Amino acid sequence: MSLVVYNTITRKKEEFKSINEGAVGMYVCGPTVYGYPHLGHAKSYVSFDIIYRYLCYLGYKVKYVQNITDVGHLVGDRESGDDKIQKQALIEKIDPVEIAYKYETIYFENMDALNVKRPTISCRATGHIIEIIDMVKTLIDKGYAYVTDKGNVYYRVNMFPKYGSLKNINLEENLSGERIEVASDKERNEDFALWKKAEDNHLMKWPSPWGLGYPGWHIECSVMSKKYLGKTFDIHGGGMDNIFPHHECEIAQSEIANDAPFVNYFIHNNLVTVNGQKMGKSLGNFITLPDLFKDYDPIIVRFYILQNHYRKPTDFNKGQLNTTSEIYKKLSETINRLYSETKDIETDNFTYDEEIQTIKDNFLNAMNDDFNTSLAISYILESSKLINKELNGDKNKDKLLSLKNFIQECACEILGLKFNTSNASKENELIEIISNIRNKMREEKNYELSDKIRDDLKSIGITLNDRK
């Protein structure tokens, strides 16, 4: 079975075929770095991490480009809007460049904690101002963009008939009815900014043919994807909320500037909700990752995200997160047992067990069907049951090694789960010693003391699992 992905362009699942055999170019919209990342970012980047990991597993050489938006953009194109990075800089009383760098660092630390692999290329908007100016020039030369008296540059949306097709938006119906901005210097209200003139109090600005200014929100992604992936590439990803207008604008810019189709597959993850409402920075109902990680191991947050499909919304729910935490602990214990009991077994040649091969096939089929992680996880849990049975029973070498291989490839490599598989710490040795003494007491039927040891250890969070 081959890989099938849902393509936003066609609103259908399609068989995945890369432009160049054995290689994939993928661009995912990265964060604007002016605040702490939240659970929504986690869902998005974990989702694309899965796609990245799975494509690698399938043998593709993947070039995964992700931008860092370190230029603040105005809310809309209005003169009165705030530049979010600048705003944060004024609050924290440090330079906007420091703000961007600070939150970029935190972003990556948080993603590392979630075991999200770093993109192969991470690029910043501020590092591509020359190329941005260049593409804006091209669009002006082709007549698709215009410079206003104020020194702003806008894209003529009505010249690009495809605009709105990604989101299936009809501009006539949706935009023409709105009140035209009186103060705007645009030809038409739906036109979007490619370059904005900087007001005197604007901190981040660059010289350009149109005066001192800064790039519009959408142009950086067109520029950087072209630079690193070429005019046409395989996959473009991002959150659903970026479909319109961001990705529409990218298509409009890139296809005209490059005279080539932009992207073959657009993949969008669904959003995180809180009590059914979208979690968003502007709504103020977001849960930041640093806060969440105080109460939950990041890898459990990752597991929680993967229990939902990426195209379905995840409703944040502490009760469910606690449940997930319990499930993950059990799974970890089982897998740790598997690793510790197989660490001395020769792994060179073993016959892959048929039953486990079937589970692995099912797992891969689930992944092939548009990265169905929630179904895939059910096979991991099924294997967990088999591990316990085998460890409590025959301890068949082929079965154990097959299971170990399955966990290693599917749970660890593809899903990016981590289990605490080292038993080497002093603490564990100590527990082992205490446990042995306690077992001795139990043999001597000194239950009063052995129960006290069990209870005392339990009270500091260590559970002894008695086995025959």
Next chain:
RNA sequence: GGACCUAUAGCCAAGUGGUAAGGCACGGGACUGCAACUCCCUGAUCGUUGGUUCAAAUCCGACUAGGUCCUCCA
């Protein structure tokens, strides 16, 4: 107002034409000195309503509820 998505057991969640995966919780059992762990068994006709079909959770229509986008947001 326009476009679109979702609705499956107490909860989470797969399943897109052939009679409902998995997990948690609940209950029963095996194991145990007792317990925990582990294993076994146990639950839904799929929002409502029409229709298409030999056959629908799965396709089409209507309705209801919730959500997203049409301003920045992963």
